[in-house]
Amino acid sequence: MDTLTLTRPDDWHLHLRDGDVLPDVVHWSAARFGRAIIMPNLVPPVTTTAMAEAYRERILAACPADCDFEPLMTLYLTDNTPATEIERAAASGIIHAVKLYPAGATTNADSGVTDIKRCSDALDAMAEQGLGLCIHGEVTHGQTDIFDREKVFLHERLAPLLERHPRLRVVLEHLTTAEAVAFVRQGPARLGATITPQHLLMNRNALLAGGIRPHHYCLPILKREADREALLEAATSGHPRFFLGTDSAPHARHAKENACGCAGIFTAPLALELYAEAFAAAGALDRLEGFASHFGADFYGLPRNRDTVTLAPESRDIPDRLPYGDDTVVPLRAGETVGWQLVDRHPGKARAS
Numbered sequence: 348m349d350t351l352t353l354t355r356p357d358d359w360h361l362h363l364r365d366g367d368v369l370p371d372v373v374h375w376s377a378a379r380f381g382r383a384i385i386m387p388n389l390v391p392p393v394t395t396t397a398m399a400e401a402y403r404e405r406i407l408a409a410c411p412a413d414c415d416f417e418p419l420m421t422l423y424l425t426d427n428t429p430a431t432e433i434e435r436a437a438a439s440g441i442i443h444a445v446k447l448y449p450a451g452a453t454t455n456a457d458s459g460v461t462d463i464k465r466c467s468d469a470l471d472a473m474a475e476q477g478l479g480l481c482i483h484g485e486v487t488h489g490q491t492d493i494f495d496r497e498k499v500f501l502h503e504r505l506a507p508l509l510e511r512h513p514r515l516r517v518v519l520e521h522l523t524t525a526e527a528v529a530f531v532r533q534g535p536a537r538l539g540a541t542i543t544p545q546h547l548l549m550n551r552n553a554l555l556a557g558g559i560r561p562h563h564y565c566l567p568i569l570k571r572e573a574d575r576e577a578l579l580e581a582a583t584s585g586h587p588r589f590f591l592g593t594d595s596a597p598h599a600r601h602a603k604e605n606a607c608g609c610a611g612i613f614t615a616p617l618a619l620e621l622y623a624e625a626f627a628a629a630g631a632l633d634r635l636e637g638f639a640s641h642f643g644a645d646f647y648g649l650p651r652n653r654d655t656v657t658l659a660p661e662s663r664d665i666p667d668r669l670p671y672g673d674d675t676v677v678p679l680r681a682g683e684t685v686g687w688q689l690v691d692r693h694p695g696k697a698r699a700s
């Protein structure tokens with residue numbers, strides 16, 4: 348089979364963490380993607396423009412010397428984010444979205460929003476400034492079944508939010524259900540969505556059948572096979588409001604292999620390769636470039652990348668563990684293989700600006 352050359356893709360949902368693990372994490376993404384939307388759920392969260400600027404500098408310092416990776420920063424929305432902070436963020440030129448974590452919904456979401464109506468001023472300012480809202484779309488009230496949290500969020504939270512803020516651009520992150528796919532399709536042109544490789548390749552059997560697999564635990568949690576099929580259909584459909592967002596989310600090995608293991612799957616070392624696998628299995632490799640390299644940039648109003656990456660359909664072994672500061676991290680497919688290899692990157696040629 349032939350190699351596959353694509354416009355260099357971007358990752359519209361990425362966790363890089365901070366501190367001594369940063370150099371161990373960022374190079375994987377920088378080798379594959381031109382830009383990435385960097386999630387702000389650090390401890391403490393990135394709630395101000397000044398914090399985002401400092402974090403961006405730390406990311407750039409941790410990048411390999413020859414890379415031209417561009418971190419697109421985000422702000423962490425809280426009940427108290429003032430409209431002035433949104434204006435500062437928009438004026439900074441380095442912040443490209445604001446992230447809504449419903450309080451308690453996921454990893455480091457404790458400072459998230461308790462009631463989105465408290466954020467009306469900030470959301471108005473975002474619509475005014477053209478700054479989009481990225482959403483972890485799950486309700487958090489304890490009684491809602493974990494498998495229903497996304498579905499309930501769509502109708503109880505997202506639909507009213509879109510109505511109250513008719514000019515706000517929204518990205519519903521990491522879709523996991525057929526309901527979410529339908530919601531986005533029926534939604535307005537200002538509603539986009541990202542899809543992860545794990546949700547294209549696995550259903551909840553991969554988490555729970557024949558033993559519990561903590562490295563397959565992420566939020567929103569893996570759903571049924573019918574949901575996976577709907578996601579794969581959406582991703583490979585050529586619909587321009589579905590685009591790539593890996594949600595690569597590293598955690599130290601012991602924090603995952605734990606009686607109370609935390610949520611997040613580390614896919615950065617093989618993320619693009621996993622998408623190629625999913626698209627190849629669907630017979631839709633010709634649709635990968637739109638999903639991975641065009642639609643996200645178009646939605647964010649940014650120029651498409653000019654350079655390319657090349658993948659070959661050759662099996663690559665994935666190590667059991669990878670370095671993670673003083674610790675190790677277990678990537679998806681640890682001790683197994685992925686069916687594609689990154690063979691070449693043609694760097695240097697900048698994006699149109």
Ligand SMILES: NC(=O)N[C@@H](CC(=O)O)C(=O)O
Pocket residue numbers: 362388453454455483564565566567594596597610611612
């Ligand atoms: N996806 C996850 O399971 N975890 C993410 C947070 C998130 O994106 O919800 C993380 O930061 O670890």
Ligand SMILES: [Zn+2]
Pocket residue numbers: 453483484520521566567
């Ligand atoms: Zn999330």
Ligand SMILES: [Zn+2]
Pocket residue numbers: 360361362386594596
């Ligand atoms: Zn995430």
